[in-house]
Amino acid sequence: MANTALITGASSGIGKELARYHAAHGGNVILTARRAETLEALKTELESDHGISAHVFALDLGSAEAAKQLYDTVKDAGLTVDVLINNAGFGGFGHHIDRALDDELAMIDLNVMALVTLTRLFAADMAERGGGKILNVGSTAGFIPGPNQAVYFATKAFVNSFSQAIDQELRSKGVTCTVLAPGYVETEFAKVANLEGTNMLKGGGATAESVAKFGYDAMMRGDLVSINDRQLNVLLNWIVPLLPRRMVLNMVERNQSKS
Numbered sequence: 001m002a003n004t005a006l007i008t009g010a011s012s013g014i015g016k017e018l019a020r021y022h023a024a025h026g027g028n029v030i031l032t033a034r035r036a037e038t039l040e041a042l043k044t045e046l047e048s049d050h051g052i053s054a055h056v057f058a059l060d061l062g063s064a065e066a067a068k069q070l071y072d073t074v075k076d077a078g079l080t081v082d083v084l085i086n087n088a089g090f091g092g093f094g095h096h097i098d099r100a101l102d103d104e105l106a107m108i109d110l111n112v113m114a115l116v117t118l119t120r121l122f123a124a125d126m127a128e129r130g131g132g133k134i135l136n137v138g139s140t141a142g143f144i145p146g147p148n149q150a151v152y153f154a155t156k157a158f159v160n161s162f163s164q165a166i167d168q169e170l171r172s173k174g175v176t177c178t179v180l181a182p183g184y185v186e187t188e189f190a191k192v193a194n195l196e197g198t199n200m201l202k203g204g205g206a207t208a209e210s211v212a213k214f215g216y217d218a219m220m221r222g223d224l225v226s227i228n229d230r231q232l233n234v235l236l237n238w239i240v241p242l243l244p245r246r247m248v249l250n251m252v253e254r255n256q257s258k259s
């Protein structure tokens with residue numbers, strides 16, 4: 001079995017649960033996010049509960065060179081990444097023109113640029129070794145445009161598209177790339193994105209633990225796209241593509257509004 005997983009955004013939510021699940025399967029973990037103390041606590045927990053090795057590299061992945069720096073740090077430590085999990089990401093509520101441009105660009109830096117950089121660097125090593133698994137955390141948001149979160153939805157459309165193409169390019173080299181596209185999950189995400197009070201949150205969401213297991217199992221099978229929410233799966237794949245675009249925009253806008 002592939003043994004060492006690098007997990008971005010491992011200090012909270014889906015990333016933390018992915019780290020727990022991989023460790024429970026006997027895999028070593030490389031944990032990264034900005035909150036060093038939280039990562040150190042998770043390292044202690046996973047090493048004591050599962051007898052695995054955990055490594056912590058705390059950094060802000062949203063700066064231009066950070067992802068490359070993370071790759072270099074991992075290599076300098078003599079670690080081989082068998083499983084790359086690009087999970088770190090954040091959203092942000094509001095009309096694009098009302099939001100700070102720096103916040104919108106920071107979202108692209110983390111959700112897209114860091115993910116592409118880590119995929120490019122680690123996937124090349126995996127292909128050279130003839131094996132490896134990548135799990136990119138996209139979103140059901142990636143299937144539709146998202147008024148009130150325009151940049152976030154667009155970043156996730158990028159992740160959904162990019163991941164499938166990467167899988168096609170690398171599968172013959174023994175490397176698979178799965179995109180996990182969750183619906184709403186109850187994590188710190190909604191608070192960070194200022195989404196509290198939106199209609200989207202009213203029905204509640206899935207747990208991070210269930211989504212992490214769903215996505216991890218899909219990655220291990222080498223699935224292409226994995227949507228944990230069955231209703232959304234049917235809606236986004238079979239109904240939304242047939243609807244008029246303006247109707248879809250109105251639906252999403254209502255869902256992403258505070259009323």
Ligand SMILES: NC(=O)c1ccc[n+]([C@@H]2O[C@H](COP(=O)([O-])OP(=O)(O)OC[C@H]3O[C@@H](n4cnc5c(N)ncnc54)[C@H](OP(=O)(O)O)[C@@H]3O)[C@@H](O)[C@H]2O)c1
Pocket residue numbers: 008009010011012013014015032033034035059060061062087088089090091110137138139140181182183184185186187188189190192205208
């Ligand atoms: N929750 C949902 O409804 C939902 C639905 C679909 C997809 N997703 C996606 O799932 C992924 C995980 O989100 P989550 O729901 O688990 O949210 P979360 O609880 O807010 O976790 C986000 C993780 O990303 C890390 N992160 C944020 N900014 C960072 C930065 N600049 N540099 C490095 N790490 C950073 C955070 O750690 P630090 O703060 O310690 O840096 C945290 O570990 C994201 O890509 C999100 O877009 C979430």
